[in-house]
Amino acid sequence: MLNSFIAGLVNNATMLLALVLVYETVTPKGFQNQLLFKIIQGVLLGGIVVGIIANASVLWMGAIFDTRSILLSLAALFFGAIPAVIAGLFAIFIRLCIGGSGQVTGISVIASSVLWGLVFRHFHSRYKVPYGVREFVSLGLVTHIVMLALMLLFPKGEGFEVLKHISFPVMVIYPVVTIIMGLMLSRSQRVKQERLMIARNAENYRQLYESAPIAYQSLDKDANFIDVNQTWLKILGYEKHEVIGRNFMEFLSPESLEASLACFARFKEQGFVENVEHTMLKKNGEKIIVSINGTIMRNEDGSVKQTHCVFTDITQRRKAEKDLKSIEWMLSKKPTELQVTSPYGDLTRLNTERLILDSVGKDVLLGLVSDFLSLLDTSAAVYEKNGDYALGIFASSWCQYLDLASRNLCDTKDNARALASGKWHCHESCWTKISKLAIETGDIIDQECAGGLRLYAVPISTSQGIIGALNLGYGNPPTDDATLSEIAAKYQLPIEDLKQRAGEYLTRPPFIIDQAKHKLHIAARIIAEIVERKNTELSLIKAQEELNSYFNNALDLFCIADTDGYFHKLNNSWTTVLGYSLEDLSHARFLDFIHPDDYESTLSIVGTLKEQKEVLSFINRYRHKDGSYRWIEWRSYPSGKLIYAAARDITDRFEYQKTLQKSEAKYRQLVETAYEGIWMLDRHGTIVYVNDRVKDMLGFSREEMLGKSAEDFIFFDEVEDHREKMQARSRGISGRFERRLLKKDGSILWVLISSNPLYNDLGEFDGNISMHTDITEQKVAEEQKRIYTMSLENQVQDRTAQLQNAYKELESFSYSVAHDLRQPLRSISGFTTILKEDFGSILPLEAQKYLSTITRNAEEMDFMIKALLELSQLERNLTTLRPVNMQEIVSKILDSVLDNDVRSTFMINIGDLPIVMSDYVLINSVWQNLISNAVKFTLPKTERSITIDYYRTEEEIIFFVRDSGVGFNDKYKEKLFGVFQRLHRKDQFDGTGIGLAIVKKIINRHNGNVWAESKLGEGSTFYFSLPLQDET
Amino acid sequence: MEINTILLIEDNPSDVELTRRALTKSRIKNNLIVMEDGEDALDYLFCRGAFANRDPYDLPTIVLLDLHLPKVDGFEVLKAIRHSDITRRMPVVILTSSNEEVDVATCYDNGANSYIRKPVDFNQFVEAVNHLGLYWLVINEKPPLPL
Incomplete structure (x- = not known):
C-alpha cells in the first residue's frame, strides 16, 4: 500500500512536469497588459493544480498527497504573487471540494507553499542572478519540511500516522522534483528573457535606423535601390514604394550623372566611398547636393552583394560657403580705379552717331557708370542707337581676359573691321545679341553672354524714342568642365587658364548685384534726361540764333519801338538804309527822323497803334544821315506800349520807274542798231x-x-x-x-x-x-577743211592698204618661189636621173653629158632659190637682240667648215672675241658666210692663213676676217655685196653670189656696216661693224 | 588588210611618178593608192561619194600627204583625219616641198606624225622615201584599229 502511494506520488510528479512543459509552450506571449497576462497565467497554473490534485495519490480517505506544493512554490518564485495566489485559490477550492481529514492540512500546505515561494522570490530578486540549483534545493527543503510540520494539523493524532507514511517519500521525491522543475522553468525563462532582450535591441536599432538624422540607402550591384530609410525619404520627398527597385541614377541631376556613373564603378572596385558629392533631384524637382559615404557588402565569391551608404544634405552648407565667399569678396574689396583704356584702343573714337557721347560727355558717362561698376567690379557698355560705343569698360578680370582674347581672334589692327568681323565674341554678345535687342524691343534683356557670365541691358529711352542702351555684366564664370572647354574652344584659350581664372573669381553677393542693376536703371534714366535736356537746349539756342540772325541779317527793316515815339531795338539793315549806326538809332526818337510833310500822318498812325490796332501799309519818309529822304513802307503791330514793325525801303522802287523808262529807250536803240x-x-x-x-x-x-x-x-x-x-x-x-x-x-x-x-x-x-551772229563764211571754211582732212585720211588709209597688199603679195611670191618653182625643178632633176638610169646604156656619151648638165643646173637653181628665200626671210623676220658669244660661234663654224685634215694645213689665229648684243641666228649666218668664203678662196693657195679678230672705235666694234687667199680686184669691191654678184668664174669657185648680200643685209639690220679690202693674189679682209651697246 | 596600203595624196603627176619610182627602187611593194586632190582623199578615207562602198575600217598603213592640193588643202585634210574617231590614229607623213617654219609648226600642231621636205635631187629623194618606208612600214608598230 505504501508502495502504491509512492508510485502515485511519482506519477503525480511526472504529470506535473508534463503539464508544466505543456504550459511553457501554450502560454501566450507578447501581452501588453501585464495584469491580464498574470491573471491568465494564474488561471492556467490553477488548471494544472486542479489537474494534479484530481490525480493525487491517496493515503487514505481524506488524506491525499500530490505535487501542488512544488508547483505553487515554484510558480510563486518564477511568476510572482498574482499567478501564484490565483493558482493557490484554485487549489484551495478543489481541496475544499474534496474535503476529508486532511482538508485543513491541505489548505495550509497550499498557503505555505505559495508563501515560501514568494519569500524566496522576494529575497532573490535583490541579487538579480538567475535561479540556480541552490535556490531550488533550499526552497524544496524548506517548503516540504514546513509541509511535514503542517501534518501535525491532522485531527486526533492522525498527523503522526501520516508523517510516518509520507516523511521519507516527501523528503526524497519532492525536493528532487522541485529542482528538476525549477531548472526547467529557469531555463525556459532564461530563453524567454534572452529572446526578449534581442527583440528589444532589434527594435532599438530599428528605431535608430529609421529616425537617424542621416539618410541611408542600400543599392544592388546595378545601383537599384534595395532599401532606404525614413530620413532618406524625408530629404528627397518620396514614398518608399516609389523608390525601391528604381535605379539610383534616376534620382540624379543630369549634369552630375556622368561623374556619378564613374564614381559608382570606382566605388564597386574600391569597396568604399568617402565624402563624394552628388547633385540629386528631389521629387519636386529641386536640386540638392549630398555628400555620400559608404561601403560594399560582398557575396562569398567576392562579387558585389549590396552597398551600404549614408549621406547628408550639404546644400545648405554649400550655400553658406558661397555666401561666405561673397562676403569674403566684400571684405577684400578695395576701391579700384576704373580702367577706361584697353590695349586695342578707344572704341568710342569710332562713334559717328555721337548723340549720347556728345550730349552727356565722356566724363559724366564714366561717372554714371562707375557708380555701379565700383559696386560690382564688373564690365559695362553704353551704346548709341546704331551700336556705336559711347563707353565700354571691362573692370572684371574675367571680362578683360576674354574680351582681349576675342579681339585678337579678329586678326586685324583696325577696330572698325574687327567689330564687323563677327569674331569679336564679347562684342557680339554685348551688342548684337543683347544690347541691340534691348534697343529694338525696348525691353530689359537679361541673358547669358559668350563668356559664360550674364549681361543685363537696359534701353535708354527719351521722349523721342530709344536712343541707345546701357548694360552691365554680372554673375560667376562657369566652373564645370563642359562649359569651360566650350569657351576655351570658342576663344582659343588654354582651358587651364580659364579654370584657374574661374576658380579665382570671387562671387558677388546677390543684393549687391540687385543694387547695381537698380543703379544701372537710374543711370539709363539720367543719360536719357541729359540727352533730352541737351536736345531742348540746342534747339532753343538754334531757334534763338535763327531768330537773331533773321532779325539782324534780314534785308527788311525790323524794329521795336514804343507809342511815345522812341526806337527800342533795330536790326542791321537800318544802318544801310539811314546811314546811322545802331547806337545812334537805338533809343532815339523816331519822330525826329520823319520828313516834315509826313509828320502828321505818322502821328495819327501812332495813335491807331496806341488803340492796339495793327497797321498793314503805311508809307512815310525818313531822313538819311546825308540829309536825303528814304521812302519807308511799314507794317506795324502794337503790343501794349510797344510797336513791332517790319519796314521796307521802297525809295528805289519809286525811282526805278523813271530809271527804267530811260534805260529802256537806251537799250531799244542799242538793240535796233x-x-x-x-x-x-x-x-x-x-x-x-x-x-x-x-x-x-x-x-x-x-x-x-x-x-x-x-x-x-x-x-x-x-x-x-x-x-x-x-x-x-x-x-x-x-x-x-x-x-x-x-x-x-x-x-x-x-x-x-x-x-x-x-x-x-x-x-x-x-x-x-x-542774238544771232552770222558765221556762214566761217562755217563754209570749216566744212571745206573737214572735207580736205577726210580725203587726206582716206588717202593715207588707201596707201597703207596698198602697202600692206604689196607686202602680202611679196610674201606669197616668195612662198611660191619656194614651192611652186621647186616642184618643176624636182621633176627635171628626177626625170633626168630616171632617164639616165633606165636608158643610160643606149644613150650616146654626149647625151649623157647633157643630162648631167641638166641635173647640175636644176640643182644650182634650187640652191639659188633657197638663197633668195633666205634673203627674203631676212626682210620679213624681226631681229631679236641678246648677248651672243662671238668666240663660241666662230669656233663652232671653223670646226664645221674645216675637217681636221684640211685644218692642219691652215694657220688660224682667233683673237679674244667679245660677247656682243645681236641676233644669234643672223650673226651666225654672217660668220658662216665670211668664214666659208675665206676658206673657199684660200684653199687654192699653198700658204693658207686665216685671222679672225676685232677692234673697237668710240662708237663701234669692228670684226674682221683676213685670209691669205686669192683676193679680188679692189675696184670691184663695191659690187661685192650685191645680189648674184660674183667676182670669180663659176668653174673656179662654187657659190650662188648671194652670201655677201645676206651678210650686208644682216649687218645693216644691226645698224652696222660691212666692207672689204683686198689685193688680187694676196688675200682679202672682210670687215663688219656693230654699234657699241651699253655694256649692260 | 593583209597587204599594207600606202595612200599618196599628191596633185602633181610628175611627183606621183617620182614617188612611185622611189618606192619601187626602195623595194616597197605595198599597194599604192593615189588621190589627186584633198576632196578625193577625204572621200576615199571616209567612204563617201565614189568610194561609198568601201569598208571604212580598211585604212591605209600610212598616208603621204602633200600640203599644196587643189580644192581641199593638205592642212584641212590633216585636220579632218585627226577629227574622225576612225582615222585619228592613222600615221600621216607630210611630204612637201615647203620648208617654211610656219608650215612645219602648223602640221605638227595638227597631229602630223612626221614632216619630210622633198629634196630636189632625185637620189636624195629616193633615199628619203627609202627611210620613210623602212620606218613606217617595217619598224613602226601599227596603231590599233579604233572600235
Whole structure:
C-alpha cells in the first residue's frame, strides 16, 4: 500500500512536469497588459493544480498527497504573487471540494507553499542572478519540511500516522522534483528573457535606423535601390514604394550623372566611398547636393552583394560657403580705379552717331557708370542707337581676359573691321545679341553672354524714342568642365587658364548685384534726361540764333519801338538804309527822323497803334544821315506800349520807274542798231520782235516775220533741237549754240545764237531773246577743211592698204618661189636621173653629158632659190637682240667648215672675241658666210692663213676676217655685196653670189656696216661693224 | 588588210611618178593608192561619194600627204583625219616641198606624225622615201584599229 502511494506520488510528479512543459509552450506571449497576462497565467497554473490534485495519490480517505506544493512554490518564485495566489485559490477550492481529514492540512500546505515561494522570490530578486540549483534545493527543503510540520494539523493524532507514511517519500521525491522543475522553468525563462532582450535591441536599432538624422540607402550591384530609410525619404520627398527597385541614377541631376556613373564603378572596385558629392533631384524637382559615404557588402565569391551608404544634405552648407565667399569678396574689396583704356584702343573714337557721347560727355558717362561698376567690379557698355560705343569698360578680370582674347581672334589692327568681323565674341554678345535687342524691343534683356557670365541691358529711352542702351555684366564664370572647354574652344584659350581664372573669381553677393542693376536703371534714366535736356537746349539756342540772325541779317527793316515815339531795338539793315549806326538809332526818337510833310500822318498812325490796332501799309519818309529822304513802307503791330514793325525801303522802287523808262529807250536803240540779229519769242515760240539787222541777214521784212513761229525759219532737221532749247529756256537755262536758218532766197544762213529766257512781272517764263551772229563764211571754211582732212585720211588709209597688199603679195611670191618653182625643178632633176638610169646604156656619151648638165643646173637653181628665200626671210623676220658669244660661234663654224685634215694645213689665229648684243641666228649666218668664203678662196693657195679678230672705235666694234687667199680686184669691191654678184668664174669657185648680200643685209639690220679690202693674189679682209651697246 | 596600203595624196603627176619610182627602187611593194586632190582623199578615207562602198575600217598603213592640193588643202585634210574617231590614229607623213617654219609648226600642231621636205635631187629623194618606208612600214608598230 505504501508502495502504491509512492508510485502515485511519482506519477503525480511526472504529470506535473508534463503539464508544466505543456504550459511553457501554450502560454501566450507578447501581452501588453501585464495584469491580464498574470491573471491568465494564474488561471492556467490553477488548471494544472486542479489537474494534479484530481490525480493525487491517496493515503487514505481524506488524506491525499500530490505535487501542488512544488508547483505553487515554484510558480510563486518564477511568476510572482498574482499567478501564484490565483493558482493557490484554485487549489484551495478543489481541496475544499474534496474535503476529508486532511482538508485543513491541505489548505495550509497550499498557503505555505505559495508563501515560501514568494519569500524566496522576494529575497532573490535583490541579487538579480538567475535561479540556480541552490535556490531550488533550499526552497524544496524548506517548503516540504514546513509541509511535514503542517501534518501535525491532522485531527486526533492522525498527523503522526501520516508523517510516518509520507516523511521519507516527501523528503526524497519532492525536493528532487522541485529542482528538476525549477531548472526547467529557469531555463525556459532564461530563453524567454534572452529572446526578449534581442527583440528589444532589434527594435532599438530599428528605431535608430529609421529616425537617424542621416539618410541611408542600400543599392544592388546595378545601383537599384534595395532599401532606404525614413530620413532618406524625408530629404528627397518620396514614398518608399516609389523608390525601391528604381535605379539610383534616376534620382540624379543630369549634369552630375556622368561623374556619378564613374564614381559608382570606382566605388564597386574600391569597396568604399568617402565624402563624394552628388547633385540629386528631389521629387519636386529641386536640386540638392549630398555628400555620400559608404561601403560594399560582398557575396562569398567576392562579387558585389549590396552597398551600404549614408549621406547628408550639404546644400545648405554649400550655400553658406558661397555666401561666405561673397562676403569674403566684400571684405577684400578695395576701391579700384576704373580702367577706361584697353590695349586695342578707344572704341568710342569710332562713334559717328555721337548723340549720347556728345550730349552727356565722356566724363559724366564714366561717372554714371562707375557708380555701379565700383559696386560690382564688373564690365559695362553704353551704346548709341546704331551700336556705336559711347563707353565700354571691362573692370572684371574675367571680362578683360576674354574680351582681349576675342579681339585678337579678329586678326586685324583696325577696330572698325574687327567689330564687323563677327569674331569679336564679347562684342557680339554685348551688342548684337543683347544690347541691340534691348534697343529694338525696348525691353530689359537679361541673358547669358559668350563668356559664360550674364549681361543685363537696359534701353535708354527719351521722349523721342530709344536712343541707345546701357548694360552691365554680372554673375560667376562657369566652373564645370563642359562649359569651360566650350569657351576655351570658342576663344582659343588654354582651358587651364580659364579654370584657374574661374576658380579665382570671387562671387558677388546677390543684393549687391540687385543694387547695381537698380543703379544701372537710374543711370539709363539720367543719360536719357541729359540727352533730352541737351536736345531742348540746342534747339532753343538754334531757334534763338535763327531768330537773331533773321532779325539782324534780314534785308527788311525790323524794329521795336514804343507809342511815345522812341526806337527800342533795330536790326542791321537800318544802318544801310539811314546811314546811322545802331547806337545812334537805338533809343532815339523816331519822330525826329520823319520828313516834315509826313509828320502828321505818322502821328495819327501812332495813335491807331496806341488803340492796339495793327497797321498793314503805311508809307512815310525818313531822313538819311546825308540829309536825303528814304521812302519807308511799314507794317506795324502794337503790343501794349510797344510797336513791332517790319519796314521796307521802297525809295528805289519809286525811282526805278523813271530809271527804267530811260534805260529802256537806251537799250531799244542799242538793240535796233546792233550788228547782231536780235529777235524775241513769246513762250510759244512765236516771233514777237525782230530788229533791223535780222532783215539784212535773212531777207525777210519785219512784217513777214512777226507773229510767225520761229520754226518757220529754222532748217527742218534742227526744229526738234529748237524745241528742246525752248524747253531749256523755260527752265531758266541760257544757251549758246550754232543754228542753220533759212534765208528768203532759199539758201542757208549759219548763225551763232546766244539765247536767254525772259520773264514777265510775275516772274513767270515769258519767252526768250536771242542774238544771232552770222558765221556762214566761217562755217563754209570749216566744212571745206573737214572735207580736205577726210580725203587726206582716206588717202593715207588707201596707201597703207596698198602697202600692206604689196607686202602680202611679196610674201606669197616668195612662198611660191619656194614651192611652186621647186616642184618643176624636182621633176627635171628626177626625170633626168630616171632617164639616165633606165636608158643610160643606149644613150650616146654626149647625151649623157647633157643630162648631167641638166641635173647640175636644176640643182644650182634650187640652191639659188633657197638663197633668195633666205634673203627674203631676212626682210620679213624681226631681229631679236641678246648677248651672243662671238668666240663660241666662230669656233663652232671653223670646226664645221674645216675637217681636221684640211685644218692642219691652215694657220688660224682667233683673237679674244667679245660677247656682243645681236641676233644669234643672223650673226651666225654672217660668220658662216665670211668664214666659208675665206676658206673657199684660200684653199687654192699653198700658204693658207686665216685671222679672225676685232677692234673697237668710240662708237663701234669692228670684226674682221683676213685670209691669205686669192683676193679680188679692189675696184670691184663695191659690187661685192650685191645680189648674184660674183667676182670669180663659176668653174673656179662654187657659190650662188648671194652670201655677201645676206651678210650686208644682216649687218645693216644691226645698224652696222660691212666692207672689204683686198689685193688680187694676196688675200682679202672682210670687215663688219656693230654699234657699241651699253655694256649692260 | 593583209597587204599594207600606202595612200599618196599628191596633185602633181610628175611627183606621183617620182614617188612611185622611189618606192619601187626602195623595194616597197605595198599597194599604192593615189588621190589627186584633198576632196578625193577625204572621200576615199571616209567612204563617201565614189568610194561609198568601201569598208571604212580598211585604212591605209600610212598616208603621204602633200600640203599644196587643189580644192581641199593638205592642212584641212590633216585636220579632218585627226577629227574622225576612225582615222585619228592613222600615221600621216607630210611630204612637201615647203620648208617654211610656219608650215612645219602648223602640221605638227595638227597631229602630223612626221614632216619630210622633198629634196630636189632625185637620189636624195629616193633615199628619203627609202627611210620613210623602212620606218613606217617595217619598224613602226601599227596603231590599233579604233572600235
